[in-house]
Amino acid sequence: MKQRNVGIDILRIVSMYFIIMVHILMQGGVLSAYFNEGLQGGYYFFNTICVIAYCGVNCFALVSGYVGWQNTFKLEKIIKLWANVVFWSVGVSLILFVFNKEFFSVKEAVSMFLPLIRGRYWFFNAYFVVFMFSPFLNHLIRTLTKKTFQYFLLAVTFVFCIVPFLALGNDVLRIQNGFEFSWLMVMYLVGGYFSKYPVTIKKPYKCIIAFLGFALLNFIYKYFIELVTTKLFGVPSHGDLFLSYTSPVAVGEAVCLLLYFSNIKVNNKKLIKLISFVTPAIFSVYIIHVHPLVFWRILKDAFIWLTEYNILAASVLIIAISLAIFIGCIVLDYIRIVIFKLFKVDYCCGLLCEFIKQKTNKIRGLLWE
Numbered sequence: 001m002k003q004r005n006v007g008i009d010i011l012r013i014v015s016m017y018f019i020i021m022v023h024i025l026m027q028g029g030v031l032s033a034y035f036n037e038g039l040q041g042g043y044y045f046f047n048t049i050c051v052i053a054y055c056g057v058n059c060f061a062l063v064s065g066y067v068g069w070q071n072t073f074k075l076e077k078i079i080k081l082w083a084n085v086v087f088w089s090v091g092v093s094l095i096l097f098v099f100n101k102e103f104f105s106v107k108e109a110v111s112m113f114l115p116l117i118r119g120r121y122w123f124f125n126a127y128f129v130v131f132m133f134s135p136f137l138n139h140l141i142r143t144l145t146k147k148t149f150q151y152f153l154l155a156v157t158f159v160f161c162i163v164p165f166l167a168l169g170n171d172v173l174r175i176q177n178g179f180e181f182s183w184l185m186v187m188y189l190v191g192g193y194f195s196k197y198p199v200t201i202k203k204p205y206k207c208i209i210a211f212l213g214f215a216l217l218n219f220i221y222k223y224f225i226e227l228v229t230t231k232l233f234g235v236p237s238h239g240d241l242f243l244s245y246t247s248p249v250a251v252g253e254a255v256c257l258l259l260y261f262s263n264i265k266v267n268n269k270k271l272i273k274l275i276s277f278v279t280p281a282i283f284s285v286y287i288i289h290v291h292p293l294v295f296w297r298i299l300k301d302a303f304i305w306l307t308e309y310n311i312l313a314a315s316v317l318i319i320a321i322s323l324a325i326f327i328g329c330i331v332l333d334y335i336r337i338v339i340f341k342l343f344k345v346d347y348c349c350g351l352l353c354e355f356i357k358q359k360t361n362k363i364r365g366l367l368w369e
Contacts, residue, residue: 003148005067005262006266006272006275006353007260007261007262007264007265007266008063008067008261008262009275009276009279010208010261010264010266010275011059011063011258011261012060012063012279012282013263013278013279014056014059014257014261015056015057015059015060015328016056016062016201016282016285016286017056017322017325017326017330018052018053018054018055018059019053019056019057019060019095019286019312020054020285020289020322020325021049021050021053021318021319021322022050022053022054022056023289023290023295023299023345024299024303024318024321024322024325025046025049025050025053025293025318025361026050027295027299028300028301028303028304028306029300029301029302029303029304030046030221030301030303030304030306030307030314030318031043031046031047031050032301032304033304033306033307034307035160036045037307038135041213041311042307043313044219044222044223045221045311046311046314047218047222047239047243048215048216048218048219048222049214049251049315049318050239050243051218051242051243051253052211052212052215052253054103054243054244054245054250054253055250055253055254057123057178057245058187058245058251058254059254059257059258060180061130061183061184061187061188062187062188062189062190062194062254062255062258063258064184064187064188064191065126065137065141065187065188065189065190065192065195066191066192066194066258066262067191067194067195068134068138068188068191069137069138069141069142069188069191069192069195069196070195071138071139073134073135073138075353075356076349077131077351078128078131078132078326078349079349079352079356080345080346081124081350082116082128082285083340083345083349084283084284084287084336084357085115085116085121085124085287086113087114087336087339087340088112088284088287088288088291088336089112089113089115089121089287089291090112091336092288092291092293092294093108093109093112093291093293095292096294098275102258105296108292108293111281111292114211116128116155117224120291120292121286121287121290121342122179122180123184123286124287125181126179126180126183126184127181127183127184128182129181129185129186129328130181133185134188137185137189137192138192140189141192141193141260142195142196146197147195148191149193149197152189152196153189153190153193154235156189157251159173160173160178160182160186160246161184161246161247161248161251161265162248164177164244164246164247165241165247165248166211168238168241169229169238169240169241169244171260174211177244177245177246178246178250179245183245183246187254191258194255194258194262195262195336198262199259199263201259201260201263204259204260204264205260207256207257207259207260207263208256208260208339209251210252210256210350211256211257211260214249214251214252214253214256214267217249218242218249221239221241221242222239222240222242225238225239225241225300225315226238226239240338247346247349253327262324269306278330279334280337281329281330281337284329284332284333284336285325285326285329285330285333288332288333289329303318303321306318317361323347342356
């Protein structure tokens with residue numbers, strides 16, 4: 001049995017923490033508030049922090065490929081994940097209905113039971129597609145030679161990263177800046193490549209230096225281009241060219257973190273135990289805090305007040321708030337785990353899985369045999 005890479009589990013945790021931080025900075029209104037106050041130190045500092053953390057989604061997709069390409073397809077896994085999503089989609093809505101009747105609507109009451117069909121969570125929808133195609137992606141990873149794999153990755157990098165970059169961020173190929181399943185597939189394949197052909201780094205800290213170098217590149221670019229465009233046209237423009245999942249900076253950062261965490265050794269038993277406790281609830285952290293009512297009604301511009309503090313104090317508060325949200329969601333999900341065990345939800349998911357397999361086999365037999 002292959003030994004679990006604890007470093008990769010840590011990367012899962014870091015990735016989700018980054019995602020929360022990005023949502024506080026962007027959806028929470030911090031960046032827009034600094035922008036409205038003028039191009040100043042806080043604006044560029046927190047934009048750079050946002051770019052650093054923006055690679056979180058890419059990291060999560062890389063990890064999926066890194067650990068998933070050797071696994072067999074298990075329909076029960078996605079059914080359990082779907083049950084988790086439905087639980088929180090319905091649960092959070094009901095709780096908010098109780099505390100604030102303004103949150104209630106017929107549309108919300110219907111949508112909360114149909115998170116996949118109604119597209120309530122873009123990442124879950126995209127991940128669902130990637131999971132359904134994972135047997136074919138895994139076959140591709142297993143069969144491609146190293147040289148062919150490298151050429152393939154260069155090709156998809158050119159299409160998904162370089163072309164949009166050369167087009168100055170215009171979505172000429174309809175990639176939606178990575179907010180869709182094809183980009184997660186690309187990241188899945190990249191993660192699979194680095195797992196199949198691991199890169200041994202004797203001094204992993206160099207990966208962190210490279211990671212910070214990408215962030216510095218964004219800072220220099222953003223400061224320079226917005227300074228120039230403001231002087232030429234009166235308003236800053238094209239400063240967010242790297243603020244995209246498909247940007248070379250976001251991809252470079254994610255790969256640097258993958259290489260770093262896949263090469264570190266964790267021997268502290270207490271730390272390993274804590275990581276093992278937290279990891280199963282990681283995906284629920286995302287599902288809970290980006291619930292549509294939370295994301296669009298509660299989180300929207302909720303942290304503009306942070307701009308009243310100096311940069312250091314605001315940074316500490318953002319770190320603390322992100323950590324509080326993260327821990328709070330972990331605690332909530334362990335309540336869900338207890339509820340699922342009490343009502344034997346996993347057992348029911350297993351029964352549903354067998355039912356779907358039987359019907360699928362019958363349909364396949366009617367069509368092709």
